[in-house]
Amino acid sequence: MQAYIAEIFSSLQGEGQHTGEPTTFVRFSGCSSSCKWCDTKAAHETSQFVRIETPPGKRQFINYENPFTIEKLNEHLAFFSDPTISVTGGEPLEQAAFLEKWLPTLKPAKKILLETNGVLPKALEKTARFVDTISMDIKLPSSTGGRDFWREHTEFLSKALASGKETYIKIVVTEETVGKEIQEAIKLVTSINKYVPVILQPASATENFQKNISNEQLQSFERLCKLWLPNVTIMRQTHKELGIL
Template identity: 40%
Template sequence: MEKAKISEVFYSIQGEGVYAGIKQVFVRFYGCNLGSCRFCDTRISSYKEYYAKDLLDEIVHFNDDYHSISITGGEPLVQKKFLKEFLLALKVIGKKVYLETNGTMPGALREIIDYVDIIAMDFKLPSATRLRDFWREHAEFLNIALAKEVFVKAVVTADTLEDDIKVMRDIIAEINPKVVLVLQPVTYINGAREPEAGKLARFQDACLDKLEAVEIIPQIHRLAGIR
């Protein structure tokens, strides 16, 4: 049996993307395959190890008035062997699974997608993250994710280039222009500053040239001081 490194399990409000505002139980997996994006706000150094049954026991203690279980990180797909066992257990007891992922591990997604209901997938824009581009990985990931409900989220900073926005737009449009894209202005962290409103509007207009739904949604939990 696999063990997983889990940073925290808690009940709160989803603060990002098209499901912002809903109640969820969050299971935060420790570790990320990317190291650290410039604007990462979950740099947690501690964790507890769980077997799937023990983690499930933690979840059933919460009241049932939440929408779904958010599987988040870090990057949950790093621990794919445990994740497959754990997600299957969640489905057996009728829980809806919401996967938050950086969208760079398509092979791992393929192994667990049968046990996921909603996928909140990041596109990592190199001018914002200051990492290499992941265009190929993102394209493959999105193709797989279309088997379930999926939306794309991209964090946008003052340094984000329109060229990156257009590459992302073109990748999504070629795969399925109906996929919802969320442009998320960064909340100031580690020197990453939010873009001006005019820049955000230009990015949105550029994306709407080829995509059907492009929304600008900030991190509402950070604005409201919610965990």
């Protein structure tokens, strides 16, 4: 059993409910989404090499050849002491067969945070029992520039909550986001459980994307959400603001 990894490094969690917590990030290669604002486009395709921070926390990287076996991955992770491992991407659930075998080897020593685009409910079924927290996106059509994923997100959120694991939703918003999309996201969440924490995350500027949302527009979306959802917050990518990985 092998997987394609993009990078492994240690930092503070910069997004979501566990912002600020020391975390080891295992970024998987490959993602079928094409979000305009994506800040990890290098992880979209499977790469020949995985870069690993050596030693952890020093921002110095050594390249190793992909793919990785479970044994090889865990050999490298043994040097990382953070209490939490973030399984991120790319889209890690596109390699669910590997996760299903690998994640149990990390327990009970590590907490597992799964960061996912929230469109692969069947893959989640295979892996949810091995994670502690599910951070799922709701991908708005204005972000993907294509079709919507309301049906997939609905099924995914239902399965995430049924697993009994801590679950929260992240919605990245830009100046191209429109109220109709936010209303549809609200409808989706309220149809399942209106108390699920929802984070509105302003897209950070990248080399290829500069359409940042205004504070006025962002706050209007927050007010709209709070008419129906009691647990809505605005959170920026704090690792970008702190200048850390």
